[in-house]
Amino acid sequence: MVNDLVVDLSRLQFAATALYHFMFVPLTLGLTVLLATMETVYVVTGRTIYREMTQFWSKLLLINFALGVATGLTMEFQFGTNWSYYSSFVGDTFGTPLAIEGLMAFFMESTFIGLMVFGWERLSKAQHLFVTYLVALGSNLSALWILVANSFMQHPQGASFNPVTMRMELDSFFLLFFNSDAQSKFVHTSLAGFVTAAVFMCSISAFYMLRGRHLDFARRSFRIAALFGMLGTAGTLTLGDSLGYFAARVQPTKLVAMEALWKTEAPPIAFNVIAFPSQSEQRNLWAIQIPGMLSLLVTHSLDQEVAAADQLVEQAKGRIRNGVPAVQAMMALSADPTDANALAQFNAHRADVGYGLLVQRYAPDGDLTRITDADVDRAALDTLPEVWIIFWAFRAMVGFGVLMLGYFVLASMLTLSNKVHRLRWFQWASLLMLPAPYIACEAGWIVAEMGRQPWTVYEVLPTWLSASTHSVTYMAFSVAGFVLLYTIFAIIEVYLMVHFIRKGPDDGAPPGASPHASAVPAY
């Protein structure tokens, strides 16, 4: 049977490498679009300051991009290396968007970024602008396809279990692609990337203002970013709301964790602004509530039911009992795919096969005839993810989101009335905003993915079963290797970023220098 420590280490490794990868992705998503915007202004107006802006920000983009590419490479293979049962079980469905991501998005982004960097002299203005747009399009298309894949894990639709091949197989590509979770999450995530890039640009522009350097450059960059950021934040929050609304319907256990709802109440339901949830006691030790607010937020009404933990755990017990015969039928079909009785039994219970697999963790030697009521109760409690982390990560994400909205409203007003460069306190505030989008993005990942537990594919495939059957030694080795390598990478990246930010754009080039000196980069 599977070793729990191996599963935990596999989860730790995946979470750490994904969160690390996601430190670089949002900036790329947004900054490529901002570059295209600045270059459009350059091509339309012909003012060289906008070309300098494009080139300077693209230099910072590339430092970031290299790490995005590097850490993305390991993600592409980590499903296979560390989640091999997951991979063979859902690869038929989940692998498809991943492959299309490569075909449609990665090739475009990576081929044209080479031309974007090295093609300034070899392409016409219009050609180069087009190339920049393709880079932005490519990176955002990759977000689309990876989120289509991810949404299958959150809300598996468009596929069903085939007992002959013992895996999930694609039924409808359209249902897979037009998963409402995918569509909302794509816009939510891309816009979160725009916000990240906007804060990044505002923050660094404010740094130049504080130093009294590159003022024209900084003011123009700040203005574009601030307006961009305001629209982005408003959109991110709107789509975030629809994701919450969606989760309430299709992932009730995630909602329970996000809002720390233990006891089902009659509507309208109170909202826990702050709470200290206790998983072991299945209640909040302490909470500040706003009456009726949760109903409004989650169901957009005052009279709809919202199931809390107690009710969901009871439902889970029923589904576990119903799922056990399905798994037993699966075992029979594995030995003989033509067994008609087993197939009939499987079909009668197929909706809950995932729950049967969930409880198999507690079955001695995997023998489901030997599970007890206590095992069923234990497995039912397992269906609740770890509440306190998700509850607080959700609040961090929303809190920083609202903070950034406020910031961008103010920033837009100040930049449109041309005051930013005179208000030192606001420049400092802008500089201090830099971590905000990063914290919000990482927290968002935690809510989405830890809120999916104990499943890798919601209600279909439990996490404990998904991991590769490695030894603890192997896992310790790989976790240690990733930590070491990624730490070194982070130090180098931050060092170079700071170095190039301090150096600043080449707008003060000495007279006589070739006007094209900055336009012809090489490695």
Place this chain on the structure above:
Amino acid sequence: MEIYLALKIIWWLLLGVLLMGISIMVGMDMGVGTLLRHVGRTDSERRVAINVIAPHWDGNQVWFVLGGGAIFAAWPLVYATAFSGLYVVMLLLLWSMIVRPLAFEYRSKRESPTWRNNWDWCLFLSGFLPMLVFGAAVGNMLQGVPFHFDWRLTSYYTGSFIALFNPFAILCGAMAVSMSVYMGGAILTNATDGPVQERARRAAMLAGILAMVLFTIGGLWLTRLEGYMLVSGPDPALAQTPLHQSVERAAGHWLTNYNNHPVLWAAPALGYIGALLGVLSLNARRPLFAWWFGALAWIGIIATVGAAMFPFMMPSSTNPSHSLTIWNAGSSERTLSWMLGFTLIFMPLILWYTSWAFWVMRGKVDKAHVDSSEHAL
């Protein structure tokens, strides 16, 4: 049902195309990395060499990423079993590969010779190691890998990490490295001049000859290697798992296909002819021809392995009847059809714009330009 059989075979051929894309395009860039310290004795020479592939390495690397994605989608059991079974080796491959994007982007961002020298070592390692592992992985596939499944199709790898570096695997790894050095040398010869060009040309010729020698030894070895043969199993056109077949393991089985279909000998012949004409082209100072002949050689080499193993993809040495074949490791008919549709639309597009990118950046890398470039600070 016949459609499903055809789709399985098409996707097996497409897997070959992907491996060829990886070998030719990524292998070329890795060859440049491996050769970097040899062809470039001064910093400026090294920068010239790096800038030959600077605009293209990232796009080329997507062949590798797409390889991962496409195997995941089309051959989920291979993706799951191979990458988890070869865990430590995969980590070695990935860890050495991910240093490459950083080395390219960061190397010339500081003047310090120590800084640049360290990144040059990184470029060497991230070119040499992945190709060695890539070849060794193919070598292990040919020998079979110790794994089996339980009733649910969870895979268990029962071998040791060090066993993956057996002599035959290392031979295959060395051949992959020599082919990549050959291709890297050819592109360097084509896009540089002066001493860099001359060193690259000589290195490529040597690597091409070495590749032919290793290919010969590998081929002779293969005839004595224990191969696999599918004795019985479900109809290839049916959906199935690898739990219901019977497989025989014996020396010489990898030659069965060649004996039954002598036309397959064209594959190894293509490998030889490509490499031979390539070396001759380099000798005649026609590097672009040499590059294309090298690509043909790669196609021949990969086809040689594919023809020997058909219909096997990943044989199991400890439980041969659990071996992964084209018939039991593929995705469903619907998935393979959708994927084929996307491939037919996007693959020509990719080839078209990749060619355009190479055309835009055509010509020799200008040393004076590199020396005056802003990235030198």
